[in-house]
Amino acid sequence: MKRVGIAGLGALICGFVIAVVAITQFPLSALPEPGRLETVLATRVKHYLVHRNSGEVIPPAPADSRANTKEGERLFGTGCGACHGSSGHSPTDAGRWMYPRAADLTSRDTQSYTDQELFWIIKNGIRLSGMPAFGKVEPDEHIWDLVFYVRTLPKPQLSSP
Secondary structure, eight states, X not given: OHHHHXXXXXXXXXXXXXXXXXXXXXXXXXXXXXOXXXXXXXXXXXXXXXXXXXXXXXXXXXXXXXXXXXXXXXXXXXXXXXXXXXXXXXXXXXXXXXXXXXXXXXXXXXXXSOHHHHHHHHHHOBTTTTBOOOTTTSOHHHHHHHHXXXXXXXXXXXXXX
16 A cells, blocks of 8 residues: 555656746747647637637527628728738738737638637637627627638638749
């Protein structure tokens, strides 16, 4: 029994030392792009948390999404385009200066969110990401307009040689 306790204490100390070394070696600077492991882990955690939190009561989407898309385009230009760029694909300087960088809204990652999850993200924002919460400045109908518009953003064209 005593050996198990000593082994457990040794494992705890080793884990603590590894954690301290990892934290002290973690770059605080937002200048370099994150590594693959950091990107994968952060993306998975973000998707999990958005999915979990978007389970709260979300008002139903308006029936006529086509009419609302035009209003969403207007709202996008006045609010979202300042970081994500007018195309939603190429962030502005402000969006590139953020860490993490402003998301490419046409990417597979962003488009993989459900409409309810996108609604939740726009309404509540994402802490420590630069994504502000619009829930106190925009009514739910406008947030749905933005969701509908984001769904219509064209994929960037690949230039041919």
